[in-house]
Amino acid sequence: xxxxxxxxxxxxxxxxxxxxxxxxxxxxxxxxxxxxxxxxxxxxxxxxxxxxxxxxxxxxxxxxxxxxxxxxxxxxxxxxxxxxxxxxxxxxxxxxxxxxxxxxxxxxxxxxxxxxxxxxxxxxxxxxxxxxxxxxxxxxxxxxxxxxxxxxxxxxxxxxxxxxxxxxxxxxxxxxxxxxxxxxxxxxxxxxxxxxxxxxxxxxxxxxxxxxxxxxxxxxxxxxxxxxxxxxxxxxxxxxxxxxxxxxxx
Amino acid sequence: xxxxxxxxxxxxxxxxxxxxxxxxxxxxxxxxxxxxxxxxxxxxxxxxxxxxxxxxxxxxxxxxxxxxxxxxxxxxxxxxxxxxxxxxxxxxxxxxxxxxxxxxxxxxxxxxxxxxxxxxxxxxxxxxxxxxxxxxxxxxxxxxxxxxxxxxxxxxxxxxxxxxxxxxxxxxxxxxxxxxxxxxxxxxxxxxxxxxxxxxxxxxxxxxxxxxxxxxxxxxxxxxxxxxxxxxxxxxxxxxxxxxx
Numbered sequence: 245x246x247x248x249x250x251x252x253x254x255x256x257x258x259x260x261x262x263x264x265x266x267x268x269x270x271x272x273x274x275x276x277x278x279x280x281x282x283x284x285x286x287x288x289x290x291x292x293x294x295x296x297x298x299x300x301x302x303x304x305x306x307x308x309x310x311x312x313x314x315x316x317x318x319x320x321x322x323x324x325x326x327x328x329x330x331x332x333x334x335x336x337x338x339x340x341x342x343x344x345x346x347x348x349x350x351x352x353x354x355x356x357x358x359x360x361x362x363x364x365x366x367x368x369x370x371x372x373x374x375x376x377x378x379x380x381x382x383x384x385x386x387x388x389x390x391x392x393x394x395x396x397x398x399x400x401x402x403x404x405x406x407x408x409x410x411x412x413x414x415x416x417x418x419x420x421x422x423x424x425x426x427x428x429x430x431x432x433x434x435x436x437x438x439x440x441x442x443x444x445x446x447x448x449x450x451x452x453x454x455x456x457x458x459x460x461x462x463x464x465x466x467x468x469x470x471x472x473x474x475x476x477x478x479x480x481x482x483x484x485x486x487x488x489x490x491x492x493x494x
Numbered sequence: 495x496x497x498x499x500x501x502x503x504x505x506x507x508x509x510x511x512x513x514x515x516x517x518x519x520x521x522x523x524x525x526x527x528x529x530x531x532x533x534x535x536x537x538x539x540x541x542x543x544x545x546x547x548x549x550x551x552x553x554x555x556x557x558x559x560x561x562x563x564x565x566x567x568x569x570x571x572x573x574x575x576x577x578x579x580x581x582x583x584x585x586x587x588x589x590x591x592x593x594x595x596x597x598x599x600x601x602x603x604x605x606x607x608x609x610x611x612x613x614x615x616x617x618x619x620x621x622x623x624x625x626x627x628x629x630x631x632x633x634x635x636x637x638x639x640x641x642x643x644x645x646x647x648x649x650x651x652x653x654x655x656x657x658x659x660x661x662x663x664x665x666x667x668x669x670x671x672x673x674x675x676x677x678x679x680x681x682x683x684x685x686x687x688x689x690x691x692x693x694x695x696x697x698x699x700x701x702x703x704x705x706x707x708x709x710x711x712x713x714x715x716x717x718x719x720x721x722x723x724x725x726x727x728x729x730x731x732x733x734x735x736x737x738x739x
Contacts (some may be wrong), residue, residue, distance in 0.1 A: 347587065347595070348602025348641075355590055387627055389594065 257371045268368050271398035274377030275324035275410055282409035282417050283381045285393040289431040289461025290383040292321040293438035296454040311458045316341040317350050318384040319458050319468035323410040325377035332378050336360050339447035353384030353392040357402050365400025379410040385460045413445035431461040435471055443487045521690020523652030524565035525680050526622040526632045528645050529673035530700035533622045533630035536677040537565055538685050539693035558670050559584050562600045562623030563698055567650035572619040597623040601633035601641050604646040609639025613715030618649045624700045652691035659683055682716040
């Protein structure tokens, strides 16, 4: 079969003539096909939100978790191959506990990001292993730098963001949140914005989806925690109303 | 006193206490104390090998990072090795963090070394420093690997003689001058009574602007009850030397 990367895409240790490592690009495609995950760093905290497509009515609500605790002060939302994501979460958890055991304090956000990124990058170097098909949104709070949001891609590229999204609807989400004033928006407002954005961007209107949200803010005691159910429900109300309104405008 | 007698005395001392078997010990008194604005650390200067003073002006204060210092007592070799390791790990961490590690972190590293190697090590250490999150801090890290944050801490053989003084004289929110005087006084008292502590006093004061080192020569150390003044000749020469004849 011929395709874009024919011949140069069989192994992660092969460059293409135009300097690409196709296996890494293909890993990114696995993420791009997953349902949307987003994060916003507000003036007083960080919010993560994931659009969880409900694959079957037989599934219990709240199953298929997409957001995980790494430590009390850090959380990760996963987009892409979910089993791969679980491994990344485990690794991040180990890094966090080992750091605390050795240095006596919680792992700083920049260090955790660096550890996850280096780990993922290693799988882009060696022939014997494939890259992880996962993008990780890290929400962290530490005393040195306050609330932080990082995105680590399958290649190991990592950046710190005010707001970003990964997965199917990432372009639309990023366009939507670009207009937000990140230094003025509060976490509670961001929770509503995330809900509105994910509802707006949810393409397959037939397919039901669950909204999974977490935050780190003063209200959560600066711990990574699920956004309280009432707030999520309220945000969803507002989001549905906004979506209907824009429908009616046509 | 004649030189021959001295020579015989030294030989006696050797055979009595098996100096050849004794390891160099920082017999020591070490003191660290927080004050309003930072920390003051102090130590005496005596290193003894049995009854022989192998170094009368040693430096028991070791810098680990820009903002954190280590006070060493116990085995001289063990504490130097621990200090070197912790300095190495701290430098690496500072590179990873992009800033100085906190005092608590450094204390944890020292405690980890003491705990994980407790069969082999004999280091009773004090970690003192200043960081922007929590200001001046003192941690006691005794043999065994306990890590204890304190407002002030003392250790070493000479410390046994000054617990009462420390308890009664320490007060919170001292000024820099009061704290420096407190540390110096404590050391001088311990050095007066402990045979394994003596010589000179070194102090380091850490505040947000950096570190200031002070050296108190042997003949300027405060004297107490029934302690002899240094001989006039010695004072003029500026050193505490032995008098012959």
